[in-house]
Amino acid sequence: MSDETTPILVGVGQVTDRQRALEELPGPVGLMQWAAEQAFDEAKIDRRRAAELDTVVVIRGFRESTPNSPASLARRLGADRARGWLMPNGGNGPQYLVNRYAEAIARGENRFVLLAGAEARDSVRRLKKAGRPIDWSEPPDTEAGYLIPEPEMQSGYERAHGVFLAAHVYPLFENAYRHRLGRTIDEHQLEMGRLFARFSEVAAETPGAWFPVRRSAEEIATPSDANRFVGWPYTKFMNAMNNVDQSAAILMTSVGHARELGVPEDRFVYLHGCADTNEAMFVTDRPNFHESPAIRTLGRESLSMAGRSIDEIAHFDLYSCFPSAVEIARDELGIPEGDPRPLTVTGGLPYHGGAGNNYVMNAIVTMVQKLRAVPGDFGMVTANGGYLTKHAAGIYSTAPSPSLDGAGWARRDPAEYQAEIDALAHPPVIREAEGDAVIETYTVAYGRTGEPEAGILIGRMGDIDDLSAPRFVANTPADPDLLAAMTREDFVGRRGRVANTGKRNILRF
Incomplete structure (x- = not known):
């Protein structure tokens, strides 16, 4: 293996499409086509050379618009010989694909790869509002194959207790994190506002951000008619915004093939370090809810591969669906809370717009563009799918990546370090809980009218910090006064009595 086989990103493109006439809405495949064509153009590759692509992978949309979007995209581009795959649900998908195909290119298993994804949920919203039919189906009518199982x-x-909507699960991490820090509810609410105010500042300066609006910490943190609570303590402005029309695409190849294609070397961006990790798939099987061993391992492995420390990373895009995703990742990566380096290059999922599973594709595209503008700088992108569940990271630079012991580009098998995470102990989970119990973490789910509707909690039959103490999921009674109190007082550590009703566990005080 020589430097000629080193994997690189050579072309990137992204689209934010607003307020187009209803008759002209392109749909997800059209949005991906535009982003892919941008990627060819900015890499100085003739679009006709799309016929040489060997692989086209599409990130699954929330609403797949056609039976086989990878094949439909390939057909539009003239990449008829390319193998098409669909990447299943998960915000980690785009970075996972870069990592996977970098390795495949370095091994000679792939030569020229297109990654793409899109969401057209704003189009869907507008068409529904106008009473128009929604039909973006196109050939072929064969079903797409998934690259990996979901x-x-x-x-x-x-699920029976309400632990399934992301907007109700991430608050469970948030309240555990706040309690561990020893902050009051009001103090932490403002800290979350300060964190995301910095994200909004970046969005305000980012072309293509769906909400390019600078917001203050107080505006983000304070509930209002325009900023209601969703899953307490998160207001609407703290939630990923998925109703966007956005797409992104990345072209990957080797240094040698890029030269054959005539790509200028100032377009080359190298993947210096990468890693992929998973937490336990079920939230209730985690060791605790204020840390992420998977992100800790992810940072260690990607930085080690790149031969860099976290202090040498100039630019970040940490996955930002909710504040806890950023806070926990920041802490696990070793970035100080007051660090002046922005934690996003786009503005993040709430303000740039979280194009479903594909947001990180936009983040990588923006990172590539930023690094080309400051040659030699290093940038880190992290990605997260599920409920702080599936993770991926990449460290990028225009500086050539050095050969590893003269053997060329290679990475450690993720299975080796995943075994460390899988071996971590966690409390036993019981389904039918009866007796004295303590709240480990909780949230209050709000309805669209702005009123609290349900208390969702994870509790323990014993001490919170005792890994042998059984864990359970429960709801509280739907008492408005109780639900309101749970947003004013810290109920983590509050004791009560849990009983099983046959369908659910209910904790009473």
Whole structure:
């Protein structure tokens, strides 16, 4: 293996499409086509050379618009010989694909790869509002094949108690994290606002951001008619915004093939370090809810591969679906809370727009563009799928990646370090809980009218910090006064009595 086989990103493109006439809405495949054509153009590759692509992988959309979007995209581009794959649900997907195909290119298993994804949920919203039909189906009518299996990330037991919507699960991490820090509810609410105010500042300066609006910490943190609570303590402005029309695409190849294609070397961006990790798939099987061993391992492995420390990374895009995703990743990666380096290059999922599973594709595209503008800098992108479940990271630079012991580009098998995470102990989970119990973490789910509707909690039959103490999921009674109190007082550590009703566990105080 020589430097000629080193994998690189050579072309990137992204689209934010707003307020187009209803008759002209392109749909997801059209959005991906535009982003892919941008990627060819900015790499100085003749679009006709799309016929040489060997692989086209599409990130699954929330609503797949056609039976086989990879094949439909390939057909539009003239890449008829390319093998098409669909990447299943998970925000980690784009970075996972870069990592996977970098390795495949370095091994000679792939030569020229296109990654793409899109969401057109704003188009869907507008068409529904206008009473128009929604039909973006196109040939072929064969079903797309999935690149990898899609794991189950929630149990029926968790789902029965409301632990399945991301907007109600990430608050469980948030309240555990706040309690561990010893902050009051009001103090932490403002800290979350300060964190995301910095994200909004980046979005305000980012072409293509769906909400390019600078917001103050107080505006983000304070509930209002325009900023209601969703899953307490998160307001609407703290939630990923998926109703966007956005797409992104990446072209990957080897240094040698890029030269054959005539790509200028100032377009080359190298993947210096990467890693992929998973937490336990079910939230209730985690060791605790304020840390992420998977992100800790992810950072260690990707930085080690790149031969860099976290202090040498100039630019970040940490996955930002909710504040806890950023806070926990920041801490596990060793970035100080007051670090002046921005934690996003786009503005993040709430403000740039979280194009479903594909947001990180936009983040990588933006990172590539930023690094080309400051040659030699290093940038890190992290990606997260599920409920802080599936993780991927990449460290990028225009600086050539050095050969590893003269053997060329290679990475450690993720299975080796995943085994460390899988071996971690966690509390036993019981389905039918009866007796004295303590709250480990909780949230209050709000309705669209702005009123609290349900208390969702994870509790223990014993001490919170005792890994042998059984864990359970429960709800509280739907008492408005109780639910309101749970947002004013810290109920982590509050004791009560849990009983099983036959369908659910209910904790009473």
